[in-house]
Amino acid sequence: MAKTYEEINQRIHRGDAVILTAEEMIEYVRKNGVKKAAKEIDVVTTGTFGAMCSSGAWLNFGHAEPPIKFQRVWLNDVEAYTGVAAVDAYIGAAQLSETEGFEYGGAHVIEDLIRGEEVELRATSYGTDCYPRKKIKTQVTLEDLNQAWLLNPRNSYQNYTAATNSSDKTIYTYMGKLLPNYGNVTYTTASQLSPLNNDPYFETIGIGTRIFLAGTHGYIIGEGTQFNTEVPRKNGVPVGAGATLSVRANLKEADPNFLKAATFTGYGVTLFVGLGVPIPILNEKIAERTAISDADIYTHILDYSVPSRSRPVVKTVNYADLRSGRVEINGEEVRTSSVAPLKKAREVAETLKKWIEEGQFEITRPLEAFKPAELRPMRHNVHYVGDVMEKAVIVEEDADIEEISQLLINKNVNHILISREGRLEGIVTSWDVAKAVASGKKRLRDFEVRGVITAKPTETLGIVAERMRKNGISALPVVDNHNKILGIITAENIARFIDIK
Amino acid sequence: MTKKYLLKFGGRALGKPVLADCVLKTKARINILKADAEGNMLVKIPKSSEEKVLRFLRDEGVDVTEQKNVVEYDRERCIDCGLCTSLCPTGAFSLDAESTLVYNEDKCVLCGLCIDACPRRALSKPKF
Ligand code: SF4
Ligand code: SF4
Secondary structure, eight states: OOOOHHHHHHHHHHTOOOEEEHHHHHHHHHHHHHHHHHHHOOEEEOOEEEEOSSOEEEEEOOOOSSOOOOSEEEETTEEEBOOSSTTEEEEETTOEETTTEEEEEHHHHHHHHHTTOOEEEEEEOOOOSSSOOOEEEEEEOGGGOSEEEEEEEEEOOSOOOEEEOOSSSOEEETTEEEOTTTTEEEEOOOGGGOHHHHSTTOSSOOBTOEEEETTEEEEEEEEOTTOOOOSOEETTEESSSOOOEEEEEEGGGOOGGGEEEEEETTTEEEEEEEEEOEEEOOSHHHHHHHTOOGGGOEEEEEETTSOSSSOOEEEEEEHHHHHTTEEEETTEEEEEEESSOHHHHHHHHHHHHHHHHTTOOOOOOOSBOOOOOOOOOOOSOOOBHHHHOBOOOEEETTOBHHHHHHHHHHTTOSEEEEEETTEEEEEEEHHHHHHHHHTTOOBGGGSOOBOOOOBOTTSBHHHHHHHHHHHTOSEEEEEOTTOBEEEEEEHHHHHTTSOOO | OOEEEEEEOOGGGTTSOHHHHHHHHHOOOOEEEEEOTTSEEEEEEOGGGHHHHHHHHHHTTOEEEEEOSSOEEOTTTOOOOOGGGGTOTTOOEEEOTTOOEEEOGGGOOOOOTTGGGOTTOOEEOOOO
């Protein structure tokens, strides 16, 4: 039996609509089945409270006397963007303070403003006939501003990858501090409570949908940046980062409880944003999707020690595993933790539920549906090992030293690969050979060839350069998945294309 | 083990030689470890006279708290993200059934791993 938006809103006004949070819906459907849920439940509320760097606020400060047209503007030493009209500026959450660096940024300015604190406004200009003033310094509060809109280009990721670190050093990322040797795993989504995981095909969520944002009513104004519908799905939900939302709310109505500034050491400043979307249960299909639970939502744990856009997948897990606090990696138990507080996500979903129950919040039919989109990488020249490698000089493993030293000289190379029937066995450098000759060794197997670190043709030069640097070597054999020798890549080959740190 | 205490002199306890009186009265060998301009003092009190000293100081209006060698946790700043739970090697942090952060300071060995991991800067080394 299908319901309409209007019918649900009528029930909300009469005060007899049945609202559940996405977590309560899981239980309800488990007990009563989808059919009954579709009939009895009107709205399911979702919630998330994640660190969302792509957030910020448009502020209008009003005109000074005499007036100024901002050329540059700072709020508590954090620069805001003012390449628009005279006294409008956008303070980005991730912008860092010029005096306090990582410990204070745009997110902190926003938090200070909504907590009613005074913020120092400092602006400079070139001065014009109509805006003669060249600088100003004053204190302002949120109340003093004409408009203040929270306007976030990308919030509420549908799902996201989890992070770990295979290297032997601690790394600091936007996924938090990652301890060496798979010391921990971090993840970021509200999973079963997350808005877009509960309506994964955007059947009720679209442009114009009224939502909970930062403790007040907000709106979805479009797909978020990096919106991606082309990620492989499992149980309807993308495995990894999928769709996103672009949202707006009145910052003057925001609740400091649902906007919190944060610093990720070694990464930067970000803003935790509370966001919840109500999902009207129009039919059984929608009811069924809102009953999705952590055990049905999967993500990849990626190795963040690899400094590349395409980080290797260490393991694919579901959120029930992640929430348990431990996952197994290579036979070892590894502790997991969330970057995004589940407790706050619940608070968002509960608050939204209360608003609807009290008749303060109507659901809306989207004005326009989201359009499918694919995530493209930046257009710039990326070079792959396969394009840059050269032909390797190869000898069979039973070759003698004499033959090898001749090859090194004749072919004018520094590295020779050792093969057994085309498969890589090892690598010797001219230095290895010189030492072997000096110590009277005759055959290859009489001296040790180095343990072989290799490269794949599909890897990028950046990654391979980093591997060489880490291991203190200047060439890598290039092999396919079966260890068949394809060529060799040297530091010189790479240096022609990129700057190695 | 001799415990460390943080003494805060304020209100009634200001402007009186409280500590001197205390030593005279209790004959306890109180060891002053640190003191700052705001009237805070970190002291070591021998186990044998601990009870007497604490009673005396509290009676004189001194704010006395035991100073443990553990990470300081600011509940007000914490958002219960739980990030610290996977960093602490001794399991001093955990999330309860409501997903609220629980800090079991008896487990903290002050290794410091969690401090720069907290995105809300709710964790810090003891100031004294
Ligand atoms: S990392 Fe900080 S904010 Fe997060 S739970 Fe721990 S103490 Fe609280
Ligand atoms: S300082 Fe070390 S032992 Fe103490 S809570 Fe932090 S991580 Fe755990």
